[in-house]
């Protein structure tokens with residue numbers, strides 16, 4: 001049994017709830033323990049994972065968030081930099097799944113967040129599980 005931390009950027013409550021539910025279900029189905037913490041936005045997710053990892057309490061992480069394009073360049077910053085931060089952690093050897101949606105509108109987000117449809121939260125959790133297994137294999 002491993003211990004996972006879901007780090008969610010709570011920007012769109014209903015969409016977040018679906019993504020977290022999908023991620024939690026995928027992890028608990030494999031018998032793993034799950035905790036959830038909340039940060040203000042996707043830009044805070046990588047930093048929060050770094051802080052959590054320094055505690056030594058967790059084996060893996062799932063980044064959950066929703067970034068929807070607005071009117072300005074801010075979308076590119078939030079979408080690109082949050083992904084870059086998560087990828088940097090992955091390349092440092094952390095088992096992190098990226099479940100941060102970066103979409104044009106809420107309709108696209110809904111299809112992807114819903115566990116009964118694209119289940120991107122569950123998909124991200126499964127990616128974290130694969131990385132954790134690879135870490136054990138190559139230890």
Ligand SMILES: Nc1c(NC[C@H](O)[C@H](O)[C@H](O)CO)[nH]c(=O)[nH]c1=O
Pocket residue numbers: 009010011040041042043044065066067068074078
């Ligand atoms: N526009 C979205 C944000 N923006 C907020 C940033 O992530 C960050 O919290 C702020 O700039 C303070 O550092 N975050 C999302 O998760 N989703 C968005 O659509």
Ligand SMILES: CC(=O)[C@@H](O)COP(=O)(O)O
Pocket residue numbers: 067068069070071072073074075076078
């Ligand atoms: C992530 C975004 O693009 C968004 O929430 C910000 O919207 P805007 O560009 O209209 O300020």
